[in-house]
Amino acid sequence: MAEKEKKYNLKSYIESAYKKLKSYSYYDNKNIFLKNRIVDFENNKKNNLETYTNFIENKFKSLEEFILNNKNIDFKFIHSWILKENDLQEQGTFTIRTVPKSIRSYDEEYYKIISNFEDNDSKAKVDKLMYYLDIDIMSQIIGTLWVMMIGKDLEEEYIDYVAGNLLEQDMDKNNLKLFKPYYLSYERWRDDAINIIENRLKNGNRSTMLSLDIKEYYYSINLDIEYYKKKIIKKYKIRKFLDNNISENDIEKLDEFKVFKYINDYVFNVIRAYSKAMNLRKINNERNGFRNILPIGFLPSSILSNLYLSDFDKSVNKILSPLYYKRYVDDILIVLNTDYKKQEKFKNEDILNKKFYENELFEIGVLVNNSLENNKTLSKINRKKEKDKTEIIVLNSIDNFMNFIKKIDRDDIELKKNILNILKKYIIRDKFENDEFKSWKKTNPIEKKCNIEEVEKNLKYINEKLIIKSSKFKKIYLLKEYIKNKESYLVIQDEKVRIYDFSSSGSKALIENFKKEIAKNSSVFKFLPQKDEVLNNFDSEVYKLEYKDSINKLSSISEFKINRYNLSKFLARIIYSDKLENADYINDVNEKISWIFEGKYAVEFFFLWNKVFNYYLMNNRYDLIKKIFCKIYKSIENLELELDEFTINIARFETTNKLKRKINLKLEDKSLFKLELLKLNLKIDLRSYLKFVLAMNYALDDNIFINDIKNSKISNKFNNNDIIKKLLGEMLGNKYEEIFNLDNLHDLKEYIRISNMLDHSLVKSPLMNYYYLSYKDCYPKELKTINVNFVNYIVSKPEILTNRSTCFFNNLNYENSIIKTKNNCKNNHICIKSKSCNMKIDSFTAKYNPRFVHMHECILNSIHSIIAEGKIINKGEEIKNAIKLFKILNTENKKYENENFHENYSNDVYSDINNILDSSKEHKLKQKFLETHFKYFDFDDYLFVAKERVINYLEYAKYEKKDKLKIGIINMKINNEDLESSFKKVPNIKSKRLEKISALLNTAVKNGAELIVFPEVSIPVEWLGAVADFARRHEVLIVCGLEHIIYDNKLCCNYIATILPDKYKDYTFAAIKLRLKNHYSPKEKEWVKGYGWELPKENESWKKEYDLFRWKGIDFSTFSCFELANIKDRALFTSFVDLLIGSVHNRDVNYYSNVMESLARDVHCYFVHVNDSVFGDNRIIQPSSTNNKNILQVSGGINDVVLVGEIDIKKLREFQIKNYNLQINDKSFKPVPPEYKHNNVKIRSNLPL
Structure with a gap:
């Protein structure tokens, strides 16, 4: 057992x-x-x-x-x-x-x-x-x-x-x-060093930072x-x-x-x-024998590579006692206390020699390029014996030093001069002649004319002074203990060492620029990309001009090259912005990217192939994907291999006569054959890389080849794999026909989808890719070609799998199609009985999910599913359903079930709290509800007895309490064209509009906003995911009105969204709560009916409802425009909230101005009113005197802006708990209205009654 x-x-x-x-x-x-x-x-x-x-x-x-x-x-x-x-x-x-x-x-x-x-x-x-x-x-x-x-x-x-x-x-x-994620560890590694230096500068200290890296580390280990x-x-x-x-x-x-x-x-x-x-x-x-090295791509190497250098780590810290020492694999950052230097400047070698060489941490050596002829093509390389390669000479003995001297060529005049200058004190004068340069190798003037014993005795000094500027040699440092104890040469190149010297008496510009660059790069993906800004900065960021003199002189331009990091950053940001909008052709960018991936750059930037394909995919430029593919393929075939003269480690794969015959090369020289074999492998491997990258993009969108397959005249003779191979083969041309290998691309695309290893970040409808196996299993045979497009919303084509809310098998509008279709779906009888398809996320996809799925993704998926079923989102069902999905998809659920995992992620979501106490069915929920602070309230209050309204209570970020809150109100124009587009079911999700939303969100956070409020009907539902992710990343509360969502059953819904960020352990998540507008305005109803849509109607499954939120200890609720006109509704939360938020789109400014001023006094709370900037009167108001009531107020303007104001929750509550006799003397606020429940404020403030 x-x-x-x-x-x-x-x-x-x-x-x-x-x-x-x-x-x-x-x-x-x-x-x-x-x-x-x-x-x-x-x-x-x-x-x-x-x-x-x-x-x-x-x-x-x-x-x-x-x-x-x-x-x-x-x-x-x-x-x-x-x-x-x-x-x-x-x-x-x-x-x-x-x-x-x-x-x-x-x-x-x-x-x-x-x-x-x-x-x-x-x-x-x-x-x-x-x-x-x-x-x-x-x-x-x-x-x-x-x-x-x-x-x-x-x-x-x-x-x-x-x-x-x-x-x-x-x-x-x-x-x-x-x-741990690479980017987090890397940022911390670098930032910690900078912070130590900055703090020491403030205290008047001098610090020196060294950046070292070990050459070809993984291959140099023994x-x-x-x-x-x-x-x-x-x-x-x-x-x-x-x-x-x-x-x-x-x-x-x-x-x-x-x-x-x-x-x-x-x-x-x-x-x-x-x-x-x-x-x-x-x-x-x-x-x-061979050295045992560490394989990249094998996970134990990540542990062993760190362990292997641990002896060096300990030695450095023991001997040097640095202020900071941290290693990122083979990149080492060291901060030293150099107060002892005072104002004296020092050179690189001063630090390396004094601190490392003289302390026995390093040895000094030279890299020797033994090739007599450099910079030739592979076929013209001088054929030397296989033993000849880059050689390392450690200058730790007189024999090794003399061996180095012997290898110096006669025409290497500068090096010889430098050496003789160092050794002049050891030269025996009576033997000195002037012919020491003529026959260096034969006569060896060092050996014959120097006192060798003195040279040996002073070898350390000589090595320290050695300066090498030569095409054949490079000065290096080696980790000393690894030469003797581990028989391995771990090389640090002298020319790659970077030393940064910071003195408190010097300029602060260097450290400030360090910090600015770090902050810039760290935040670049945290904020929403502003597309115009990204595009406008393309040339200055991606192309880099190097100057050797004045920037104004053309003759000073020394080099024009592409910045690979900024190119990668640009592609990532532009892809993300394209993910949020529909396809716009950006010809200028298309042209620039196409140019970059020409010739040698196509191979140099191989790690960006996927991003380039992503970019064209997002813009529906399938023609350019194929064109770039062919360019890259040709560049791979044309590449040459000529390894750097100072490469230490070159793979020497086993070769046999059989292999030679297969390659069909007549190369007698063994080393040349191995290099040719390396080149052949390199081409094959890059082709494999390219094929898989293309397949990953194909897995995201069938449209890359769908028309080619449909239009193929040979479809009866060939399968889809052959059609694609033939198409790309013809595009490449006859020259590449023999080497072209793109078998089974269509099948590989399918396998990528099934394993779910495609890029989830590009899937527009959250988690849609998780349904693919089930979708494929249900798909009717008579529909033949499956067409999947995960990267775009395809309107009015439900047969294309693109969006959960318009899924062919999920949407009630298509139930007849499902029922009438005689397909191979094993669940067909269930679909008929339930009048909807039971297509779910299958167990295999859920069990072998490759990533952690965020809460807001599950909520968005739940929202889309509810919409697809033609139902109104209410009572927090989107969150409750998401919790179940979250637990299914994340393997952590077993562990955290014992830690109240469900409660921590859902926190407290109580629907219909004014009826929960009367319900016999909700016993557990009732008990849990009565464990909250609500148990102290009087349940005879209007909030609980008004049974005609559903009141939902949601609490998030409960372990953090805020006394003040900075609120950013968005003063933006709502265009009529956008409203009309939403009613036509073709929302405006183009870049110009996205640019506006992105800029407003970024500006709000940069100005310290902790709550951001948008007007009604300002955000397309397609961007809700991006806004929620922004809220999660920045931990900012967002309230926004969504544009009207038109269901496929013709229901027209106007939702207000509240996005609440929270943390669980080290994970940040965001809960998204949608609430349907309870009272449509008369004008709004006309629009709904005028476009042929239907208004929501109260029934058994939906009653009008409001939400009461608690976030970081602040109690608030939201109202959507015309709801504020209902005097009963706006009185619901008296004494239960600190803040009410009105997201409106209404031209009756005078009426609403009176309403908000009255509301702030009657409910006695802060009130945030955000309207279309054209109508105006956007403001934050408090229950104070006329002169003090407006914390912030703005109207109009041709440009959209964010204004940030601050409310003081603690101050308001401390006022409210007082009785009238004390309030009348406190001019901070107006007294509370009659019968105001002071105890409710005490309960919410956790004060004794």
């Missing part, structure tokens, strides 16, 4: 590890190959909804048995260019993917012509490479299990010194968490596998001992220990197999 339980537990851990791996891959935008492997792993090729979960769980069971039976595995390396479709599904099979790390123009070194265009035929010359391990998913799962089981224990050894690749604190098997295996097993035993207080022998008997030992061995076997395939020799070209 115990053994079975262990097996079951292992399987659950395997399942959890896979989910974490999938989630990690979903968020990792660099390793496309792992995404591809995930998609393949979940593809069962049977296309049957029922088989997906069983299929993947059988794999987990197989892996469980594999581990428990201690099975050995023979790892098999396959070159990517001979890789077959199913090769990487076999456990232990792997390839190594090659991608460019850096590129320079093919003729850049010969021609210094500054040009504003790139030749279509310009070739990308790749000079640095990155290698990714691409291995079967079973092996990746084992690697993830290893991280889960031992990662936190190993992290203890380096956590004080490391900022990158750290594990989440609450990582466990019931959630998707693994590593991992002692046996040592680390034993170390990790020992660490595991110690943890087990501390947790269970059992002996070592008993630990070794545990099934869990046996499992971990197997997993630990497996991980290091993967590392050994990868290292053997890479075949990087040990230091000094030793032929006795």
Whole structure:
């Protein structure tokens, strides 16, 4: 029984590890190959909804048995260019993917012509490479299990010194968490250093910051596998001992220990197999085996790479006692106290030599380029023996120093002069001659004319003074203890070292600019993109002019290049803004992006291929997607490989005569053959990358190829895969016909959708992609081609899956179509009975969801579903339904059920509180309600006895209390054209309007607003998600009137939205509450009827309702325009609120002005009134004297603005709890009205009665 339980537990851990791996891959935008492997792993090729979960769980069971039976595995390396479709599904099979790390123009070194265009035929010359391990998913799962089981224990050894690749604190098997997000860790790493320096400057201190990075770190390691295996097993035993207080022998008997030992061995076997395939020799070209390095793309490497440098971390901190030391993998930031220098300036080498070299942390050495001829094409490279490559000479002995001297060429005059100048005091004068430069290598003047003993004795001094400016040599620093103890050269290039010196007596500009740039980049994705601003800044941000002299001189321009970071940032922002609007052709931007991805840039920016396709997809430019694809494909085929002369680590994949014959190359030189093989692999891997990126975009929108498939004359002979392949092949031309490989693109698109590994952020209707498997299962055969468009709302075409609120199978308007259609849906009889389709999120999609789904997404999905069913949203049903969906989609629900997880995320949502006390059906809800502060209220108050109205109570952010609140009121014009468009069911969601909304929201937050109020009918429902996400990110409360939503059953609904941000632990979420307008104005009713729509009518399922909110301890309610005219309704909340909000669109300003002034006095609360700026009288009013009542007031204006005012909640409440005799003497506010319930204010303030 115990053994079975262990097996079951292992399987659950395997399942959890896979989910974490999938989630990690979903968020990792660099390793496309792992995404591809995930998609393949979940593809069962049977296309049957029922088989997906069983299929993947059988794999987990197989892996469980594999581990428990201690099975050995023979790892098999396959070159990517001979890789077959199913090769990487076999456990232990792997390839190594090659991608460019850096590129320079093919003729850049010969021609210094500054040009504003790139030749279509310009070739990308790749000079640095990155290698990714691409291995079967079973092996990746084992690697993830290893991280889960031992990662936190190993992290203890380096956590004080490391900022990158750290594990989440609450990582466990019931959630998707693994590593902390890159951007958060990186920002903190950098910001902490800057903050220390800034604080010291304020205190009059001097600080120096060093930025160091280790060259080719992952490939420079020499991992002692046996040592680390034993170390990790020992660490595991110690943890087990501390947790269970059992002996070592008993630990070794545990099934869990046996499992971990197997997993630990497996991980290091993967590392050994990868290292053997890479075949990087040990230091000094030793032929006795290869170095064990760390594979990028394998999760244990993230832990081991940090652990490997932990000795260096500790040494630096022990010897130097820095003010700050943190490492982001191989990038190191150090802040030193340099008060001792006072005003004296120092050079780079002063710090490096004095602090690191003389303290035995570094050794000094040189990189030697042994190639006699540089900068030739691959076919013209001087053919040297395979042993010749970049060499490292550590200048830690006289022999090594003399070896370096011997390698200096006779024409390297400057270097020789520098060396002789350093050594002049050691030259024996009677042997001095003037011919020391003539035959340097033969006569070696250093060896013959210097006192070698003195040179050896002063070698440290000589190394410190050594300055190298040479094409053959580079001065480097090496981590000393790793040379001796680990036999690895960890190189820090002298030229890459950055030192920043900050003195309190100097200018503050450097630190201020640091901070400004950091703040600018940190906030760029927090605010809504203002599209005009993004577009206008394209040229200045993306294109970078380098000057060597005056900016006004053309002759001073030294370089014109593209800023890759700003290009990436631009694409991300423009894609996000396009997500929120309908397609507008932006020809200027289209042209600029198209130009950038010409020639060599098409390869250089390979990591942006996906974003470029995204951009064109959002704008429906399917023609440009195909065009850019062809440009990139051609650029891949035209690339050249000429590795940088100072590359230390070049993969030396195994080659055989059979391989040579397959490649059909007649290269006798072994090293040249291996370089040619690298180039071949590079092209193959970039093609695979490109194919998957195209498929990911195709998964978002069938329209990329839908017309090509429909119009194809060969559709009867070929399947969709062949049609697409033939189309793109013809676009490329005959030249590429033999090498073109785009098989199964249509199938790959389907597999991506099924695995849900497409980009969810681009799906316009929240969570629509989660319904795809169910949708596909129900889709009628007679409709033939499925057309899915996740990125745009397609109006009046319900057969296109695009939006939950117009879903073909969900919307009642199409129930007859569903019932009459004889399709293969197994639930057809249920659909007929319920008169609606039961298409739901299937269990497989929910269980293997790759990401954390936010609360506001679930609420929006719930809103769309309710609209699709033709129902009115009421009683907080959108939130209640969302809670259930949230728990289904997020694997954390099991863990948090015991922690009142439901309550924390829904907080308190009580519908119909004025009837809840009388209901026998709602006993549990009644009990919970009576645990709130409401139990102290008098239930005979008008709020509770007015049974004709439903009152909902919602509380959020309950653990934070605010005494004051800054309110931003949006003074904006509501265009009649926009109102008409919404009534026509074609809302205006174009960029110009979006630009206005984005700018207003951004401005409000920048000016400190904590509550933002928009007028009635100001926000299209299509943008509700973006506004809610903005509220979540900035933790700002938003109230806005939505444009009229026209249901497919002709119901016309006017909703007011209240968006309440809150936190649970470290997670920020937003609750969205919609409420239907209770009283449509006479004019509004005319519009509804005039366009042929229907007005909402009270019935059993819907009664008029109001909401009472509590947010951060502030009680408020909202009114939508004409509701304020109802004297009974506006009196509902007397003594129950601090604030009332009126979101209106009404030209009767005088009447409403009187209403709001009366309301503020009668209810005795603050009142916010936000109207169309054309009608005006937007203001924040308080129950004070005429001269003091307006905190803020604005009307009119041709430009939209935000004004921010502040209300004092604490001050108002302290006034209200007083009786009349004290209030009359306090001029802050007018006295409360008769029969005002002072005790209600005390209850809300948590004061004794």
